């Protein structure tokens with residue numbers, strides 16, 4: 001039995017975490033993106049090679065692109081979508097030529113992951129990311145003023161939403177607003193509330209079936225290019241995996257993934273198995289999903305969440321919370337074992353998000369919430385230790 005391929009996310013030259021630290025944390029490879037290239041535009045071979053060389057000079061490998069973003073025009077199949085799809089194909093071909101074969105994307109409308117508190121304080125003084133439906137309701141109802149938003153919440157949440165909103169002074173209100181609409185990992189898009197309203201309006205006639213259809217067309221358009229280039233495209237689950245902002249969600253549970261896999265029967269059509277995102281929904285049995293979807297999983301995000309009784313959740317330690325991490329990691333090692341015996345590659349994982357703790361807390365807050373150094377390094381160490389235990393035990397049994 002071998003270790004999984006240990007990856008770590010890096011946001012490029014502007015990331016306050018240097019590559020040398022990433023290597024010291026025990027990572028062999030890096031998940032990164034060319035964040036400076038606008039959504040929809042081509043990733044030139046020269047820029048890909050330059051990033052690849054930077055990583056290699058630091059003794060690391062570029063194992064995963066996270067993400068090659070899918071533009072809103074593609075998701076809504078409007079505007080410039082045809083040109084963006086053509087560009088997406090070209091970028092996939094260029095990545096393949098440079099030897100980068102795993103590409104993560106998501107199909108979440110309007111916003112990527114959503115949290116309401118980026119610095120939720122835990123009893124030990126460390127902080128983590130948290131989602132509270134009452135706070136999110138306050139955002140939708142009083143800040144965004146989305147029509148009909150109150151209908152999505154029960155009276156108790158509405159009451160708490162109102163109290164929360166009233167408790168915010170001007171500066172708290174503005175930082176609350178920014179923490180919801182401007183945390184796209186890797187880039188600050190400078191979006192305003194009006195931008196979000198305009199983006200939402202584009203979905204007024206797009207229901208779940210229609211968004212699924214748009215994803216199916218996108219996949220059928222780009223997977224042939226990916227397959228020819230030996231690239232695997234991996235869809236990231238919705239985070240959180242339930243409806244928000246009255247928008248359709250189509251990558252939130254097992255049934256969704258089965259539909260995604262069957263809408264485009266290509267080897268290149270795969271899943272980025274993010275245990276943390278999926279675990280925020282009580283409907284998801286993570287271990288069962290892993291067993292069922294295993295053939296389509298080549299890249300994994302490992303983290304966990306603690307669901308709270310009122311529908312809130314916060315990001316727990318990597319081997320705490322509701323994800324059965326021992327079972328998940330053991331299963332991944334077994335799946336990998338089978339693949340290695342067939343001459344296939346190792347499964348790449350990264351410790352997803354981490355708490356702000358120890359020296360993280362005395363530094364200026366990272367521009368990439370969830371991606372401070374020490375919290376993730378702790379997650380990496382725990383997950384490596386877990387693998388060490390499982391692998392040692394397996395060796396002992398084999399020798400007995």
Ligand code: DNO
Pocket residue numbers: 066067104105106112113185236301352353370
């Ligand atoms: C958050 C990440 C996501 C992920 C994208 C993939 O930390 O897990 O933002 O990178 O959704 O496209």
